Each structure stands twice: as structure tokens, then as C-alpha cells.
Amino acid sequence: MDVPHYCNTSWIRKLNWNLTEGQELNLTIPRRPDGSLEECRMFTPVQEDLPSIQFNSTEKCQDGWIYPADVQPTLLTEFNLVCDRAHLNDISQSIYMTGLLAGALVFGPLSDRIGSRNMILLTLLLMGSFGIGAGFAPNLYVYIALRFIVGSAFSGISISMAALSSEWVGASYRPLAMIITHCANAMGQMALAGLAYGIRDWRLYQIVGSAPALCLFFYIWVLPGSARWLVTRGKIEEAKKVIRRAAQINKRSIPEESLNQLAPEKKAKSGNILDLFRKPHLRKLILIMAWVWFVDSLVYYGVSLHVGDFGLDIYMTQLVFGAVEIPARASCIFLLQWMGRKKCQAAWLLLAGVICLIIPAIPKTLPIVVTVLAVIGKAALAASFSTTYVFSAEVFPTVVRQTSLGLCSMSSRIGGILAPLAGILDEIHPAISMVLFGSTALVGGILCFFLPETRNRDLQDDTTKASSSQLSDKAVHSSVKNGSVDEKDGHRITETTMSTFL
Numbered sequence: 001m002d003v004p005h006y007c008n009t010s011w012i013r014k015l016n017w018n019l020t021e022g023q024e025l026n027l028t029i030p031r032r033p034d035g036s037l038e039e040c041r042m043f044t045p046v047q048e049d050l051p052s053i054q055f056n057s058t059e060k061c062q063d064g065w066i067y068p069a070d071v072q073p074t075l076l077t078e079f080n081l082v083c084d085r086a087h088l089n090d091i092s093q094s095i096y097m098t099g100l101l102a103g104a105l106v107f108g109p110l111s112d113r114i115g116s117r118n119m120i121l122l123t124l125l126l127m128g129s130f131g132i133g134a135g136f137a138p139n140l141y142v143y144i145a146l147r148f149i150v151g152s153a154f155s156g157i158s159i160s161m162a163a164l165s166s167e168w169v170g171a172s173y174r175p176l177a178m179i180i181t182h183c184a185n186a187m188g189q190m191a192l193a194g195l196a197y198g199i200r201d202w203r204l205y206q207i208v209g210s211a212p213a214l215c216l217f218f219y220i221w222v223l224p225g226s227a228r229w230l231v232t233r234g235k236i237e238e239a240k241k242v243i244r245r246a247a248q249i250n251k252r253s254i255p256e257e258s259l260n261q262l263a264p265e266k267k268a269k270s271g272n273i274l275d276l277f278r279k280p281h282l283r284k285l286i287l288i289m290a291w292v293w294f295v296d297s298l299v300y301y302g303v304s305l306h307v308g309d310f311g312l313d314i315y316m317t318q319l320v321f322g323a324v325e326i327p328a329r330a331s332c333i334f335l336l337q338w339m340g341r342k343k344c345q346a347a348w349l350l351l352a353g354v355i356c357l358i359i360p361a362i363p364k365t366l367p368i369v370v371t372v373l374a375v376i377g378k379a380a381l382a383a384s385f386s387t388t389y390v391f392s393a394e395v396f397p398t399v400v401r402q403t404s405l406g407l408c409s410m411s412s413r414i415g416g417i418l419a420p421l422a423g424i425l426d427e428i429h430p431a432i433s434m435v436l437f438g439s440t441a442l443v444g445g446i447l448c449f450f451l452p453e454t455r456n457r458d459l460q461d462d463t464t465k466a467s468s469s470q471l472s473d474k475a476v477h478s479s480v481k482n483g484s485v486d487e488k489d490g491h492r493i494t495e496t497t498m499s500t501f502l
Contacts, residue, residue: 003071005082007042007061030058039065040083060084072200079140092144094417099151101413107156108406112399116164117225119156124213126153131210135203150210155413159405166393166401167228168246175336175390182329182386189322197315227262232398236262276400276407286404288447289392290411292345295444296388298415299352299437300381302422303374321378328379329386340455341391342448348384349445352377356438360431394454 009028012019019027030038044057060083067077075081081089111119130149137143165177192209199205224246230239240259247254276286304321335344355377362370388408396404425432 003067003074003076003082005039005065005067005077006037007040008063008066009042009045010063011045072202074200074202075140075143078202079143081140088140090420092140092147094420095144096147096151097413097416099148100155100416101410102148103152103155104159104406104409104413106152108159108409109403111156111160111163111406112401112403115225115229116160116167117223119160120164120223121219123153123157123160124216124219126150127157128210128213128215131213132207135206135210155409159409162389162393162405163401164226166390167226167398168224174394176333178390178393179329179332179336179386182382182389183326186322186325186329186382189325190319193315193318193322196318228398231262276404282396282400285395285451286407288451289388289395289404289408291447292349292388292444293392293408293412294415295349295440296381296385296415297412298419298422299356299441300378300385301416301419302433302437303352303356303378303381320375324375324379325382328383332383332386332390336387336390337455340453341387341394342451342453345384345387345391345451346445346448348380348387349441349448352380352384353438353441353445355380356434356441360434391451391454395452 006025006029009024012024012028025037028043030041030043032038038058040061041058042061044059065080065082071077076089079085079088107119107123114122127150130146130153134143134146134150137146161181162178165181166174169177195209196205199208224242225238227239227243230236230242239262243259243262244254276282332344339347355373359370359373359377362373364370392405392408393401422433422436425436
């Protein structure tokens with residue numbers, strides 16, 4: 001938060017004039033028209049005697065700044081992120097967002113190779129260790145570098161969580177599994193407000209806020225790998241092992257003849273990033289979904305920056321931001337199954353786009369109306385984010401799913417980096433940024449109608465174009481129950497086995 005400050009003018013004490021603190025400030029710091037001290041200017045030091053001294057010229061602070069003694073150390077006060085150094089605060093946030101972008105590029109493809117489980121364990125270690133390390137950073141530049149790595153790890157764990165959640169449950173339960181994690185994320189935002197309110201020392205706050213990631217070390221023993229990923233990698237026995245373990249935990253039994261049908265499709269080949277652009281149907285999917293992710297992030301963070309004027313302190317604002325997301329994200333659990341993924345995705349973006357276009361037309365004399373609209377828009381964008389994760393995890397084939405999510409996440413991070421910069425356009429006209437947000441969201445909503453519907457459909461394993469008559473979970477379940485699944489459809493048994501017996 002902003003902290004009152006003024007230039008350090010200890011030079012005057014070397015003149016031995018025996019002045020009080022108030023007199024020293026009057027002689028060294030110019031005042032604003034309202035009588036408060038200038039925060040970034042001071043009178044030019046002199047060496048004259050007190051009776052003949054004249055303070056006319058001013059200059060920038062030369063020896064740092066003085067902050068209130070009762071303020072706990074913050075990044076702003078410890079690294080002097082004020083006046084001509086204030087921009088470093090924004091730059092540090094942009095570099096963190098760049099870390100998210102780098103993580104999407106690196107950890108997405110890497111997760112396809114080593115599996116979601118191993119990636120989650122690796123990124124938890126990185127987030128915890130480097131997050132705690134940031135609390136001991138000796139200067140701002142080390143802090144930024146460590147936060148860059150934390151951002152990269154966060155991007156990697158987001159991609160892997162989405163993939164692992166979608167691959168372990170049947171189609172009808174995917175939204176529930178994924179959106180529960182998103183609601184937990186919103187609860188984390190709310191908890192963050194309480195943590196920041198109770199711990200004002202930024203170093204301790206950084207350490208305490210990062211340590212829980214290391215507390216999850218026991219995930220090594222309880223977090224399952226993806227049976228579907230293991231099958232696509234030809235690790236059939238390992239896939240059988242994790243399925244048996246899950247069935248045992250859920251007190252279910254699995255016929256061995258069903259497990260024996262676990263096999264990758266004979267002609268399936270390992271996918272790569274080139275397939276996403278070489279094959280027309282995948283190219284359409286990746287381009288549209290990348291734009292949707294970009295819009296989600298650009299408009300979500302852009303609107304968040306414009307709804308800071310609640311008349312509340314930063315802790316209450318953080319609490320409200322988290323609270324509004326819980327019902328918005330939770331509603332997706334029912335709406336995604338009722339309306340379908342495509343319609344929900346389009347609806348949320350169109351709603352957010354319309355609201356962004358309406359806000360500039362509201363008179364400034366009605367701030368409450370603007371705030372209410374902005375909160376509704378933010379809720380719609382939070383729901384859009386949750387829908388996007390579910391939709392993206394289902395629409396791409398298994399062999400390139402995490403690579404695809406990595407590219408989409410990269411697009412999202414570009415939007416996050418550009419969101420603060422869009423506010424600069426307000427200097428030209430206050431309506432430009434909101435019109436930009438609204439128009440991009442509307443375009444994203446319209447493009448969603450060109451995507452396939454994935455509700456109650458099996459996840460596709462390879463990069464061949466899915467047939468419009470692809471069996472749903474219910475159809476395959478019926479076929480397995482009646483023993484009518486053909487051998488050539490053995491690659492579909494992975495998801496059916498899990499959804500039926502687990």
C-alpha cells in the first residue's frame with residue numbers, strides 16, 4: 001500500500017543549528033498547496049549560516065526517504081519503491097507475469113513428457129522453496145528473479161492440475177472436479193487478505209504464505225498419476241496398478257478382463273506442437289482457444305484494476321474479490337452440464353463484453369452503479385476462466401493436451417502482461433480501455449460458437465479428427481456392460497474403466 005514519505009534531509013543536522021524536527025522539515029522540504037510535505041522533492045542543500053540562508057531551488061531526493069516509524073517493513077519502504085523508483089513496482093509485477101508465460105512454454109511440453117503427477121510435485125517444490133527464498137532477498141532484483149521462478153512454477157502447476165483432474169474422472173464429473181479447485185483458489189484469495197492483515201512485515205508474510213507448498217510433500221505418496229497418460233505412453237502395467245489402487249480406496253472391484261483391454265490405439269502416434277498447426281481441425285481449436293484464454297486474462301485483470309475504488313481498504317477489497325468468485329465459479333458446476341461447455345463459454349464472455357461496453361456510458365456521478373456492473377463483469381470473467389479450463393482440458397487430444405494447455409496459458413499470460421498497460425490508454429480518453437476490453441470479449445464469445453461441444457463425450461487420445469458420432473460416456477458404459485465394445489475401440493476403455501469402476 002502507499003506509505004507517506006518525504007526526502008531524507010539529514011544533511012542539515014551536520015550544520016549544528018540545533019533545530020527541532022519540525023524546523024528542519026520546514027527548512028528542507030517544500031510544502032504542497034494543502035500544507036502537506038512534498039514526497040519527492042527537497043530544497044537544495046546549502047552551507048550558509050542560518051540567518052542568511054535562502055531556500056529557493058529544489059531537487060530530487062538524494063539520500064533516500066523517511067517513512068513513518070510505526071509502519072512495518074514493506075517492499076515499498078525497504079526497497080524505496082517511491083517517486084522515480086515507483087515504476088519498479090509495476091515492472092516487478094510484469095516480470096512475475098512474464099514468469100507465468102515462461103512457465104507455460106517450458107512446463108506445458110515437459111508435463112506431457114514426465115506426466116502431470118511428477119510436474120505437480122516438481123512445481124510445488126519450486127513454489128515453496130523459491131517463494132520462501134524471496135522472503136530473504138537482499139535487494140529488489142533478487143526478489144524479482146525469485147518471484148519470476150515462482151510465477152513459472154505456478155503456471156506449470158495450473159496446467160498439470162487441469163490435465164490430471166480431467167483425465168481421472170468421467171466426462172460428467174470433469175466440471176465438478178476442476179471447478180472445486182477453482183473455488184478453493186478463490187478461498188485462498190480470501191485467506192490471503194486475512195494473512196496480509198495479520199502479518200504486516202513483508203518478509204514474514206512472504207515466508208508464511210509460501211511455506212504451505214512445502215507442507216504438501218506428502219503428495220508424493222497420495223497423489224496418483226494419470227492412468228490415461230500411462231496408457232498413451234505404453235505403460236500398461238503401471239496404469240493397471242494406479243486404477244486398482246483407486247478402486248481399492250473407493251471400495252470397488254475391477255474385473256481383470258476389463259483391465260486387460262487397457263491398450264493404446266495401435267496406430268496412435270505421439271503428438272507434438274507441430275500437429276496443432278499442421279492439422280486443420282487442431283489449428284482451428286488452438287487459435288480460438290488461445291484467443292479465449294487471452295481475452296479471459298486481459299479483461300479479468302483489466303477490470304480488476306478498474307474496480308479498486310470500493311471505498312474500502314486493500315484488505316477488504318481483496319476479500320471481496322475472492323468472495324465474488326466463489327458463487328460465480330460454483331455456478332459453472334450446474335451450468336456446464338445443463339447448457340454445455342460451448343454455450344457457457346460464449347455466454348460468460350458475451351456478458352462480460354457487454355458490461356465493459358456499458359460502463360463507460362454510465363455517468364461518473366453514479367459510482368455505485370459502475371461498481372456493481374464491474375463486480376458482475378468480474379464474476380462473469382471468473383466463471384469464464386473456470387469454463388475455459390474445463391473446456392480446454394476436454395477439447396484437445398491426450399497426446400498434445402498439456403502442450404495445448406501450455407500454449408493457451410502462454411496466450412493468457414500475454415493478456416495479463418498487457419492488462420496494466422491498457423490503463424495508459426485512459427490518458428487519451430477514459431473510455432478507451434473499457435471499450436477495448438469489451439470488444440475483445442465479444443469477439444471471443446462469438447468465436448466460441450465455432451468450437452465443438454464436449455459435454456458427456458470421451459476424451460480423445462490421438463490427433464485424428466474426432467467423429468461426430470463419437471460415443472459418450474453413457475454409451476460406452478452401456479457397451480462395456482453388455483460386452484459389445486469392439487477390440488479396435490480398446491483405447492477408449494481407459495476412461496470408461498475409470499468412470500465405471502472408480
